[in-house]
Amino acid sequence: RKEVEQDPGPFNVPEGATVAFNCTYSNSASQSFFWYRQDCRKEPKLLMSVYSSGNEDGRFTAQLNRASQYISLLIRDSKLSDSATYLCVVNVAGNQFYFGTGTSLTVIP
Amino acid sequence: EPEVTQTPSHQVTQMGQEVILRCVPISNHLYFYWYRQILGQKVEFLVSFYNNEISEKSEIFDDQFSVERPDGSNFTLKIRSTKLEDSAMYFCASSEALRGSGQPQHFGDGTRLSIL
Numbered sequence: 135r136k137e138v139e140q141d142p143g144p145f146n147v148p149e150g151a152t153v154a155f156n157c158t159y160s161n162s163a164s165q166s167f168f169w170y171r172q173d174c175r176k177e178p179k180l181l182m183s184v185y186s187s188g189n190e191d192g193r194f195t196a197q198l199n200r201a202s203q204y205i206s207l208l209i210r211d212s213k214l215s216d217s218a219t220y221l222c223v224v225n226v227a228g229n230q231f232y233f234g235t236g237t238s239l240t241v242i243p
Numbered sequence: 244e245p246e247v248t249q250t251p252s253h254q255v256t257q258m259g260q261e262v263i264l265r266c267v268p269i270s271n272h273l274y275f276y277w278y279r280q281i282l283g284q285k286v287e288f289l290v291s292f293y294n295n296e297i298s299e300k301s302e303i304f305d306d307q308f309s310v311e312r313p314d315g316s317n318f319t320l321k322i323r324s325t326k327l328e329d330s331a332m333y334f335c336a337s338s339e340a341l342r343g344s345g346q347p348q349h350f351g352d353g354t355r356l357s358i359l
Contacts, residue, residue, distance in 0.1 A: 231348065
């Protein structure tokens with residue numbers, strides 16, 4: 135069973151659209167959650183941590199549902215520069231982090 | 244903004260040879276990691292390192308692999324007797340603060356390892 139699962143997409147959305155990604159995790163003991171973005175052949179870059187109460191950073195909103203074991207990322211007013219692969223990352227305990235396979239987003243002019 | 248640096252950016256090696264991938268983590272960070280990403284696949288955890296010893300490792304990190312912090316700044320990944328399937332992008336990452344607190348990691352821009 136995969137630790138972290140994501141819909142690989144691709145999601146193709148017009149500029150200005152709102153798009154949401156979900157990610158599920160299997161281990162109920164998971165402690166910390168993050169969204170990273172990865173551009174083609176580049177390193178993952180932290181987009182935002184995900185807090186229990188949900189959090190927002192500009193056009194990006196992250197939410198955590200511990201009961202259902204999923205986290206979500208909402209992107210409002212999509213920009214061309216948002217085109218990337220979005221990685222869900224979960225820390226179960228200690229210092230081992232599990233990555234999802236990523237969800238591909240393309241924002242179309 | 245401080246960053247994690249990795250060298251070389253691309254390493255080409257004959258199968259069976261040993262390679263050493265180098266990383267300089269962010270200076271005040273305490274936890275160091277190696278990940279690999281085979282082309283088109285997900286990022287996979289290899290090992291984490293704290294206080295000069297391995298704190299966690301995955302099933303991938305077998306006897307072929309070793310890590311070392313030879314001085315106060317470098318963090319290296321050694322792969323012995325390389326195989327074709329070791330071809331991947333290898334990312335180093337570092338994070339600050341406490342074990343188990345799940346501090347986000349900062350990634351270097353990777354070393355692309357190609358085994359011929």
